[in-house]
Amino acid sequence: MTELVALTLPIDALVSHPDFHPHHKAGSELTALFRNMWFICGLFRLSSDDKADVISEWQYAAMTRIAAKTPPIVLEEAQDYLTNAIEYNPVFRNDFLQSVSLVVLLNGRYLIVG
Amino acid sequence: MRGTEIRALTPTQVIFLLTMHDLESMRSRGFLPSSLISYFSNEAINKNLSLTACMDSISEKVCDLCLESGICAHNFFQVIRDFVNDTISRKIVQHSISPSLSQELRKLLVASTHRIVKVRELAMKYLQRLVTAFPSLLCDPPFVVALLEVLTLMHRACEGEFTDEVGFDSRRTAQVDFCHFKFTPQHEYSSSRTDIKLELSDSYASRNEILSQLYRYTNKWLEAATARAPIEIQATLQVGTKFLIRTLN
Numbered sequence: 001m002t003e004l005v006a007l008t009l010p011i012d013a014l015v016s017h018p019d020f021h022p023h024h025k026a027g028s029e030l031t032a033l034f035r036n037m038w039f040i041c042g043l044f045r046l047s048s049d050d051k052a053d054v055i056s057e058w059q060y061a062a063m064t065r066i067a068a069k070t071p072p073i074v075l076e077e078a079q080d081y082l083t084n085a086i087e088y089n090p091v092f093r094n095d096f097l098q099s100v101s102l103v104v105l106l107n108g109r110y111l112i113v114g
Numbered sequence: 115m116r117g118t119e120i121r122a123l124t125p126t127q128v129i130f131l132l133t134m135h136d137l138e139s140m141r142s143r144g145f146l147p148s149s150l151i152s153y154f155s156n157e158a159i160n161k162n163l164s165l166t167a168c169m170d171s172i173s174e175k176v177c178d179l180c181l182e183s184g185i186c187a188h189n190f191f192q193v194i195r196d197f198v199n200d201t202i203s204r205k206i207v208q209h210s211i212s213p214s215l216s217q218e219l220r221k222l223l224v225a226s227t228h229r230i231v232k233v234r235e236l237a238m239k240y241l242q243r244l245v246t247a248f249p250s251l252l253c254d255p256p257f258v259v260a261l262l263e264v265l266t267l268m269h270r271a272c273e274g275e276f277t278d279e280v281g282f283d284s285r286r287t288a289q290v291d292f293c294h295f296k297f298t299p300q301h302e303y304s305s306s307r308t309d310i311k312l313e314l315s316d317s318y319a320s321r322n323e324i325l326s327q328l329y330r331y332t333n334k335w336l337e338a339a340t341a342r343a344p345i346e347i348q349a350t351l352q353v354g355t356k357f358l359i360r361t362l363n
Contacts, residue, residue, distance in 0.1 A: 042133035049139060067140035072152035073133075074159065076230075082158040082165075086126050 004046060005059060011037070012062040015069040026071035028078070035073040036091045043092070122164040131165070135172050142180035145214070147240055148221035150176055154232040166232070177240055181247050211254045219244070219251065220260040220310070227268060227324050229315040234324065238331065245335045252339040253346045255353045260310060261332055262354060267303040267312050268325040274300055275318040307358060 014020065022030055041047040047063045048055060078085065123131070138150050150173055153159070160166055222244075225237035245251050252258060299318075304311040314321055340347045 038133045038137055039129055042129050042136055045132075047133075047136035047140070049136070064140045064144060067137050068144050068146060070137065070149075072149050073137070074153045074156050076152070076155035078156060078158075080158055081156045082162060086130050087124065089126065092126050092129070 004040065004044060008046075008059055008062045008066070012065055015066050021069070023069050023071045028075065031071050031073060031075060032085075034070045035085065036089065038070065038073060039089065039091050119164040119167045123168065127162075127165055131168050131172060134169065135175070138172070138176045139179055142176045143183045145180065145183065145212070146218055147177070147180050147244070148218045148225065150240070151222070151225045151228075151233050151237050154236055155228070155230055160230070160232055173236060177243055181243060184244075184248060211251060211257075216254050216256050219254070219257045223257075223260055223264055224310060224312060226328065227264065227312050227314060229313065238327065242331060246338070249335070249339040249342055250346070252335055253343065253350050255350050255357070256308075258350050258354045259357055260308060262358065263305045263308050263310050264312070265325070265328060265332065267305060267310070268321065268328060271300070271303050271312070271314050272318065272321045272325050275321075 015022065022034065026034070038047065041063065045053040046055065046059070047067075049060065074081065134153060138153075141147070141149055153169055153173075154166070159169075219241070222237045222241045226234050226241060228234040228237065299316040301316060302311065302313055314324075336347065
């Protein structure tokens, strides 16, 4: 997980370029990359604003800057989005999905109900 | 939120919802509300009622967050004070919102005319909440011009019911001559004065409903804003009207 956290810095540096505007008319490939990145962050709670999750202020600030430059991750024209992009997304590998799924499910349901 | 809806979710769907919550919370704190609408633009997602019920709850929370951030940060307005002379000092307060927020409001406005009902309902609800909480948003000339332009385009789109061709196609077969009319509505409407482009449904009933709702809300917003700041609103409308007249010529 520390490797994932370390990746925040170069991504933040990349999107901070004033002439890089991925949030305007991004292609489907770039959108998929951003989407998968955010899915990983959601899975490991790297983008959480909950004080119970271990995330530093600088990291949250960096994630906020990346969020501002992220294109919309759900595309209107994407076919079978629920199946292809969510249910059978290769990013959700079975091994770590099983280990974190209980925590994520509890976290998610608390979040939605709360 | 009923427990049955949450129980029906798969782990990957829960991760999707967590992602939506985290990402849109960050964006709403940065006054970037328009991306929330896109989550409801996909047909496959909209068909899953349990998922969309949870997404609705998250949308409400994200909208509340944006409003709270706006109230706390006062980030909407830049106050410019201009002192006239040494003996009589007069503060002239001009209101303007940041260009990025102005653009976000325009995106929400365009989304309020979307073909998908869920998208336009959410966009209008979000816009209504923002403008009701901060009526001075109507002091932003680009937003007011966009409002007038969208109303004009929607009016033109509704008139298309009576003017859109209705093409005429006649064929002759061995048995009978027949002719039929082709229904060819125009779907795209764009403004040459601003960078607004609408892609509308071909249902004229739907277009009329969108137009009447937008007209009703615009009236309500302008009335409320005029009651609070009549001079500023009048000035904004004059700036907007001058811009539209200038671009016509």
